[in-house]
Amino acid sequence: MGFKVAIVGATGNVGREMLNILEERGFPADEVVALASRRSQGTEVSYGDKTLKVKALDNYDFSDTDICLMSAGGAVSKEWSPKIGKQGCVVIDNSSAWRYDADVPLIVPEVNPDAIAGYTKRNIVANPNCSTAQMLVALKPLHDAATIKRVVVSTYQSVSGAGKEGMDELFTQTRAVFVADPVEAKKFTKRIAFNVIPHIDVFLDDGSTKEEWKMVAETKKMLDPKIKVTATCVRVPVFIGHSEAVNLEFEKPITADEAREILREAPGCQVIDKRENGGYITPIESAGEDATYISRIREDSTVDNGLNLWIVSDNLRKGAALNAVQIAELMVERGLLKPRAKAA
Incomplete structure (x- = not known):
């Protein structure tokens, strides 16, 4: 008997990707249910060669559902994840709502799989921030080998990290530039077309942004609390x-x-690192791929025991949907999840 899986936020970029990945990887699901808000009820989404009609979250009964992949934002998760967990359904949440809760494990399966055992406290597992997830896939094997003391990271984050609205804004602004129409900034604080914006999420009192703080806090929680991390997160005009x-x-x-x-040799990593024209990875080649790609590996002579890396990954997959499905697979492999007997 397979599992019954619900996707909350099934009409969004990440929700649709979760449906694709469940089918691609042959996750043992007997039934998959697409859920969203009432305004999306009846919308059709694809799951392999099947078409699913979206149901409303607010009147759905999770009592016979085994796994809920939650991708509907922090406010929805804060309200619904505890209710769903109390019905015996394990929630794997893609928002930031539970990442820093001591009773909720924050998991990248290639990095800290053993921490998954802590899910029983709330029946919730958190998926990390997209930029942290890909970085830690590359950093974990290096930390095991030589112990990382300090990380300085600058990110170049695609507009899909801001959802469909971010992708639409880049497309609309780019077209407006070419036809000499007015360029309007709605989703982002400044124009994103042919520009870069050193601002993701809200500003904090120390001058950093919430996105930068997330990378620091999540690295310490998942990899090693002793590592010093400083981040600068930048939105770039990449889809x-x-x-x-x-x-x-x-x-x-x-x-x-x-x-x-x-x-x-590290799980989830692919090295493309030739010191020649084109001998490195760029975002366009990572789109639709599962791996975390590492290029430009070189020694940093300005510090003792220093290295520089260039890390690229599809943020909708490893940064979100793929990692959530891998967490579900990890729980199945370790015998932490078994299909519940379905009501007659």
Whole structure:
């Protein structure tokens, strides 16, 4: 008997990607239910060769559902995830609502799979921020080998990280530039077409943004609380795929060649690193792919035991939907989840 899986936020970019990935990876689901707000009720979404009609979240009974993949935003998750969890359904949440709760494990399966056991406290598992997830897939094997002391990261984040509205705004503004129409900024604080914006999420008292704070807090929670992290997060006019320039300082010596070999063997990583024209990955090549790609691996002579990396991944997949499905797969593999007997 397979699992019954519900997708909350099934009409959004990440929700649709979750449906695609469940089918692509052959997740053992006997039934998949698409859920969203009342205004999306009746909308059709694809699941493999099937078409699902979206049902309303607010009158759905989760008592016979095994797994809920939640991708409807923090406010919805704060209200609904505890209610769903109390009905015996495990919630894997893609928002930031539960990431920093001590009773909720924050999981990237390639990084901290053993922490999954803590899900029983609330029946909720949190998915990390997209930019943190891809970075830690690359950093974990290097940390195991030489112990990272400090991380300096600058991100180049695609507009899909801001949802469909962000993608629409880049498209609309780009077209407006070419036909000499007025360029309007609605979703972003400044024009995004042919521009970059060093501002993602709200500003905090210390001058950092919430997105930058997330990378710091999540790295400490998932990888090592002793690691020092500083981040600058930038929105760029790319539709899909986040890129990161990462500078690492280690406790132990590690060469670029050693790092390259470690990363080639690491789960979820793919090294594309030739010192020639085009011998590196860019966001456009990562779109639709599952791997976290690492390029431009080189030693940093300005610090002891320093390395520089260029990390790229599809933020809708590894940064969100794929990681959520991998968490569900991890729970099944470890015997933490078994299909509940369905009511007659």
